[in-house]
Amino acid sequence: MTATAPGGAGPGGRSAVPYHETTEDDYAATYTARLDITHVNEETAVLSGACPRCGCACAYVHTRRTFRGARRRLGDGEIPVHCTCATGHPGRPEGEAGCGAYWNVRLERR
Template sequence: MTTSTGHQGVPYEEITEDAYSDAFAHGARAIPTRRGVLLDGGCPRCAGQMSYPLVDKVFRSPLPPGAQVPATNSKVVAILCTCPEDHPARPDGERGCGAYWNITLSATT
C-alpha cells in the first residue's frame, strides 16, 4: 500500500540490500547540529520520511588521559529506518520498517 506521501506500508522486516546506501545518500540532507549531524531523507525501502541524528561530539565523559582519537576525514555509520509510519508486524517499541544500511560520511573543508 502506498500513501499520498509516497510511503509504502511494507511489513516490518529487519533487512538490508546493497542499493539502500546509494538510494538514501542520493536524496538525503546532512544538517549540522550542535552535537553532530542530522541526516534527513527518505527510507530506501518504504519511502517514509525520516531523520536520523548522528552524535559525533563526546558529551558524557572525556577520553582517558593520553588517549588519542585517530584522525579521519570519513567514517562509515549504520543507519536504520526511523520513519513514524505504520508497518504491519512491527514489534512494540520499534520505529520504521526494519530496513538498515551503511553510509560513509565525509568531512568537508
C-alpha cells in the same frame, strides 16, 4: 524527528510495507541520493531523507560522542543508519520505529 504519512499508510497513500529487518546493496546509494545533512554542532548531525525500502520520510541523529570523553569532530567513517519513520508498518515490534531497513552511510568532511 520523524514524519508520518496520513492514516499510517506509506508514501502516496500506498499500503505500508510489513516490518522486516533487512538491508540491500543499493540502500545506501538510494538514501544518499537525496539526503539532507544538518550539522547541529561539532559532534552531532541530523541526516534527513527517505527510507530506501518503505519510501517514508525519516531522520537519523548521528552523535560522535556517546560517552563522556575526548571531543572529536564529525569525520570520515561509515555509520550505521536505520529507518526511523513513524508509519504503522504491520508486524513492527512494540516500541520500535521504522520498517526494519538498515544500511551504512559514509560521512566525509568537506
